[in-house]
Amino acid sequence: DTTVKQNPRYKLARVGKPVNLICSQTMNHDTMYWYQKKPNQAPKLLLFYYDKILNREADTFEKFQSSRPNNSFCSLYIGSAGLEYSAMYLCASSSGGGANTGQLYFGEGSKLTVL
Amino acid sequence: GQQVQQSPSSLVLQEGENAELQCNFSSTATQLQWFYQSPGGSLVSLLSNPSGTKHTGRLTSTTVTKERRSSLHISSSQTTDSGTYLCAIDRNYAQGLTFGLGTRVSVFP
Incomplete structure (x- = not known):
């Protein structure tokens, strides 16, 4: 099973409210990623x-939090959503961890709309 | 940082035609992957090809590492090939992939 699952698939949030997105994988991969995808x-x-x-990217360090309670699960947390957070959030996993990232397996994404 | 540029940005094909997608990157890549995203679907890895030529089905990828470029050739296109094709290169030491903007391919019968 090479499935990465994300929940929820669609999330509507109000400005200033928190958002929690969940990702799971059953491939026992060491590495799990969160990507943000906006149109174009x-x-x-x-x-x-x-x-x-x-590891958090320097330019988004303060905007996103994450936790990984076990190997299979990883969350993405936004403490106070702003309009600019509206995007598709993609979770991926890989078995890489040495010099190469390895093949990435992506979930279907969580589409966040902030109003 | 690393940059990935893809061309063309979009492509319209008649079923049966071949297509070539280009990917250029700004620094040496230890890994290069091509992904496919169907409309409304998830990203799926097609090929991992850091150098040389690789085939899978009707897809052929050729990467010339020294010249920092890769191509993806689609032969005998089908309507089901419609979607966005993204190129991504490895950042340093397993720190994830850097993606290009993608090429949107539309295949009509």
């Missing part, structure tokens, strides 16, 4: 977990 833009890496170690 390339997917942008927000953060990733290698095992229990969280």
Whole structure:
């Protein structure tokens, strides 16, 4: 099974409210990623977990939090949503961890709309 | 940082025609992957090809590492090939992939 599952598929949030997105994988992959995808833009890496170690991108460091309670699950948390957070959020996993990222397996995405 | 540029941005084909998609990147890539996204679907890895030529089905990828470019050739296109094709390269030391904007392919019968 090479499935990465994301919940919810669609999320409507009010400005200033928190948002929590969930991702799971059953491939026992060491690394899980969160990407943000806006229309007409390339997917942008927000953060990733290698095992229990969280790496966040410098330009989005304060905007997104994440937790990985076990190997299979990873969450993306927005403490106070702004209009600019409206986007598709893509979770991916890979078995990479050395010099190469390895093949990425993506979920179907969570579409967040902030009003 | 690393940059990935893809061309053309969009492509319209008649079923049966061949297509070539280009990917150029700004620094040496240890890994290069081509992804496909169907309309409303998830990203699916097609090929991992850091150098040389690789085939899968009707797809052929050729990467010339020294010249920092890769191509994806689609032969005998079908309507089901319609979607967006993205190129992505490895950032340094397993820190995820950097994506291009993609090429939107539309195949008509």
